[in-house]
Amino acid sequence: MPPRKIIIDTDPGQDDAVAILLALASPDEIDVLGITAVAGNVPLDLTAKNARIICELAGKTDVPVFAGCDRPLGRDLVTAEHVHGKTGLDGPNLPDPTMPLSDGHAVDFIIDTLRREEPGTVTLCPLGPLSNIATALQRAPEIAERVQQIVLMGGAYFEVGNITPTAEFNIYVDPDAAEIVMKSGIDIVIMPLDVTHKALVTQARNDAFRALGTPVGVAVAEMTDFFERFDKEKYGSAGAPLHDPCVTAYLIRPDLFTGRHVNVEIETGSELTMGMTVADWWRVSDRPANATFMGDIDADGFFALLTDRLARL
Ligand code: BDR
Ligand code: CA
Numbered sequence: 001m002p003p004r005k006i007i008i009d010t011d012p013g014q015d016d017a018v019a020i021l022l023a024l025a026s027p028d029e030i031d032v033l034g035i036t037a038v039a040g041n042v043p044l045d046l047t048a049k050n051a052r053i054i055c056e057l058a059g060k061t062d063v064p065v066f067a068g069c070d071r072p073l074g075r076d077l078v079t080a081e082h083v084h085g086k087t088g089l090d091g092p093n094l095p096d097p098t099m100p101l102s103d104g105h106a107v108d109f110i111i112d113t114l115r116r117e118e119p120g121t122v123t124l125c126p127l128g129p130l131s132n133i134a135t136a137l138q139r140a141p142e143i144a145e146r147v148q149q150i151v152l153m154g155g156a157y158f159e160v161g162n163i164t165p166t167a168e169f170n171i172y173v174d175p176d177a178a179e180i181v182m183k184s185g186i187d188i189v190i191m192p193l194d195v196t197h198k199a200l201v202t203q204a205r206n207d208a209f210r211a212l213g214t215p216v217g218v219a220v221a222e223m224t225d226f227f228e229r230f231d232k233e234k235y236g237s238a239g240a241p242l243h244d245p246c247v248t249a250y251l252i253r254p255d256l257f258t259g260r261h262v263n264v265e266i267e268t269g270s271e272l273t274m275g276m277t278v279a280d281w282w283r284v285s286d287r288p289a290n291a292t293f294m295g296d297i298d299a300d301g302f303f304a305l306l307t308d309r310l311a312r313l
Helices: 014-024 044-058 106-116 131-139 141-146 169-173 175-182 203-211 215-235 245-252 299-310
Strands: 004-010 030-037 065-067 122-126 147-153 188-191 257-262 264-266 277-279 291-297
Touching: 004 014, 004 106, 004 245, 014 030, 014 044, 014 215, 014 245, 014 299, 030 044, 030 106, 030 245, 044 065, 044 215, 065 106, 106 122, 106 131, 106 141, 122 131, 122 245, 131 141, 131 175, 141 147, 147 245, 169 175, 175 264, 188 245, 188 257, 203 215, 203 299, 215 299, 245 257, 245 291, 245 299
Parallel strands: 004 030, 004 122, 030 065, 122 147, 147 188, 188 291
Antiparallel strands: 257 291, 264 277
16 A cells, blocks of 8 residues: 555644654655644744754655644634743754745645645644644635545543643634534544543653664653653653654554544533533434544554654654
């Protein structure tokens, strides 16, 4: 099978960085057509810079990186420096990128790519707020039927929320965009906190990254060292949750994940529960299924895959 063509839409973020590295390390399965940056964990200028830092760390400077939306569709931007640090990539000491940003807006790149490639051959992989993806769908609605699949990190059901008591960060930041995506009719796979809070970088897993002894292995160990302090304090968990790499791991080994095809709606009205992903996990409503909402992960298999692939960079 030829590698799956994808666009990574991202707000790096240490866990976004690991997701990108996993994809770039897996050319037999994944062909990264481009990376589109969006405002999220930190403002757009930093996410667009961080995406290029990661491409250079991976030695893949031929991957085009585009800057996209600098704010959500209808709300003020909320960022997460309290988790990711001031730069978004705090932890390792990585050089500023020398590769330039690609010309043009990320939304135009998404639209143009979907119009150019054969229908049903391009998968979108959003790892941050869905502002770029929703803007592309609003501007060019006909691209929806050309998308092979959307595999995204966002939302929660049993874990409920991490930025508010009821909302996960990516969906909370741009709930209007998330609603547009959920109603698009596209085949959607969701990696919620229910899965990603089981993908924890324990000390042994962090040691395995560092033991690779490569610039990539050491940088990933240092990123997760930094990133883990937040979740350890908040949840008392064993280490940093690698949220976004669940998306790129799914493209390589979908068998590592299990979930349910159910209805998922986004709360966009109530300030109390803004951005909540109302997943009908128990199928108690008549609302039609519109997404595969993952619930479990083979965490040991996931970390074995990740460590093996990072060793290739
Ligand atoms: C999501 O929010 C960001 O902080 C992470 O990069 C991840 O995409 C987890 O809620
Ligand atoms: Ca992210």
